[in-house]
Amino acid sequence: MKSELILALEQIEREKGIKKDEVLKMIEGAMVSSLRKHVGKNAVIEASIDPETADFKACVVKKVVEAVADAELEIALHDARRYRRDAAVGEDLRLPAPAADFARIAAQTAKQVLLQKIREVERESLFSEFKPKEGEMVTGAVHRFMERNIIIDLGKAEAILPLREQIRRERYSVGQSVRAVILKVDKAQRGPQVVLSRSAPVFLRRLFELEVPEIADKTVEIVDIVRDPGFRAKVSVRSNDPKVDAVGTCVGLRGSRIRSIMNELAGERIDLIPYSDDPAAYLSNALSPAKVASLAILDAEARKAEALVSAEQLSVAIGKDGQNIRLAAKLTGWHLEVKTREPGAHEPGAHEPGAHGSQGADAVEAGPGGEGAGPALSELDGVGPRTAEILRKAGWDDIHRLAEAKTEELTALEGIGEKTAAKIVSSAKQFVKDHPKPTA
DSSP, rough: OOOOOHHHHHHHHHHOOHHHHHHOOOOOOHHHHHHHHHOOOEEEEEEEEEEETTOOOEEEEEEEEEEETTTTEEEEEEHHHHHOOOTTTSOOOOEOOOTTTHHHHHHHHHHHHHHHHHEEEHHHHHHHHHHTTOEEEEEEEEEEETEEEEEEEEEESEEEEEGGGSSOOOOTTTTEEEEEEEEEEOOOTTEEEEEEOOOOOOOOHHHHHHHOHHHHHHSSSEEEEEETTTEEEEHHHHETTTSSHHHHHHHHHGGHHHHHHHHHTTTTTEEEOOOOOSSHHHHHTTTSSSSSSSEEEEEETTTTEEEEEEEHHHHHHOGGGGHHHEEEEEHTOOOOEEEOOOOOOOOOTOOOOOOOOEEEEEEEEEEOOOOOSSSSSGGSOOOOOOHHHHHHHHHHOOHHHHTOOHHHHHHTTTTTTTTHHHHHHHHHHHHHSSSOOOOO
């Protein structure tokens, strides 16, 4: 007749997929470790569990010798013959293990092994479930705060929304519903760590797929996305159907579709950029909402271009803290320089590669690496290549914006301590003081 333990193991096997035989083997191994505490750490112990009755059997294996050198591994011949009359020197003798607390040890061991195995299987199951979902949209509720990181309850698992993946302008409260994208899933000691993001470009892509059916069915394609989360994004789109206008489709009737997406992103401004295979046209579009008078390709191989705008359009082309030109450069992968035209100068045709016109003194440049409009981060005192890379990846790639940053905003970035953050802000303020921004 099957014991209660075997019946319980079979039920767990059906419900959780934990093999009964695996658990029994783990219990046998755990019992051997437990018995070693009684008979010696070097002792040879064999243990077995009947898979039907759950009866436990254990024995200590010792070598029969004339003179004992190691009591844990050997037994004298005259002692061996007390257990078996025909015992002979050189053979292994199996002696019953001390069984005074055997039943209690077995029960405790079985419980510990089962709990451990169940936790392992559940962790592996959660990892297997969430790992393929990287890049997918999920909805959860704010469960608790861990410093400035947020723990999100996804139902089956808890996920973390780190400060660096949050939209800076947003504030959250316990119980609040949050939509985010699964950025990555890693194996951790206490189970899979699910990392969420609301600042990654892929989150904006998923929102477009949700709101714009034509993107979901590939009629309209998103070519690329760059973001300054919570403030501005540029999304380049193209249509795979000549009858469908890519930008108009994404905007929706009276702006309903784009407005819905912007509301989800705390009012983040979204520039929809028509993609073009013509670099000059694409670069001009990328500087939207600025109107570009002309654009010249300076070096196609080095991907350098120069845009000419009117004096009143210069501030629009640059954007606040260089945001617009920086995002345009990131989107296109080109080094962009924006210059103004002097009043009354001849206005060349749009996108004329060789036409520069008469240029004023104002010029601002940005590259695709995200150094921002103007000087590189490496020009700041105390900012080495590694720190500059950390700042760029987190969106802190403009020196004028860094000068207005709070140290706690920078210490939230991995690899930047309080002293380093204070030095970066101080250096940025000094740089801005010594190099004031050009005005339109």
